[in-house]
Amino acid sequence: MTVSRQDFRDAMARLGAAVNIITTGGPAGRGGFTASAVCSVTDEPPTLLLCMNRNATAAPALKANGTVCVNVVAAGQKEAAMVFAGVTKCSMEERFQAGTWATHVTGAPVLQDAVATFDCKVAEILEKGTHLVVFAEVQGIRHGSEQDHGLIYFGRDYHPVGKIAG
Numbered sequence: 204m205t206v207s208r209q210d211f212r213d214a215m216a217r218l219g220a221a222v223n224i225i226t227t228g229g230p231a232g233r234g235g236f237t238a239s240a241v242c243s244v245t246d247e248p249p250t251l252l253l254c255m256n257r258n259a260t261a262a263p264a265l266k267a268n269g270t271v272c273v274n275v276v277a278a279g280q281k282e283a284a285m286v287f288a289g290v291t292k293c294s295m296e297e298r299f300q301a302g303t304w305a306t307h308v309t310g311a312p313v314l315q316d317a318v319a320t321f322d323c324k325v326a327e328i329l330e331k332g333t334h335l336v337v338f339a340e341v342q343g344i345r346h347g348s349e350q351d352h353g354l355i356y357f358g359r360d361y362h363p364v365g366k367i368a369g
Contacts, residue, residue: 219357222276224287226312229268234261234295237288239356241273249341254334269325271339272311275318278352278363308343318353320345
């Protein structure tokens with residue numbers, strides 16, 4: 204049985220996932236994009252896996268900088284997620300006008316008031332099809348408010364999701 208690209212994409216639209224703004228910073232400049240393809244790999248050492256299109260505007264900077272920050276987007280940051288997804292067609296530097304940014308351990312931009320941030324150094328990058336698979340070792344973490352609602356991507360749209368149970 205052959206699965207078409209469109210059938211695969213339609214089925215993936217039914218797989219809800221957290222919305223993240225992935226950023227990089229360093230000698231090659233700042234870059235960022237919105238992604239839902241992020242997951243944990245191991246807690247020893249703390250490592251995340253993320254996927255990005257190899258043709259993404261931010262890909263060269265991410266590779267050259269060797270840094271990445273996974274910013275878990277709060278429901279109130281939907282507009283920033285849309286900007287980093289390229290909806291507004293603004294330049295890479297203009298994207299950083301959406302939201303308030305700081306840095307943490309690696310120098311990658313950290314989105315203030317995100318639900319959580321994982322500041323990482325890139326450990327390995329693999330190429331698979333149209334995408335890069337990035338393994339990133341966590342160097343620093345910041346937690347947002349436990350009252351924050353997250354944002355998921357489901358059915359090709361953004362949806363707020365409940366607060367953390369305390």
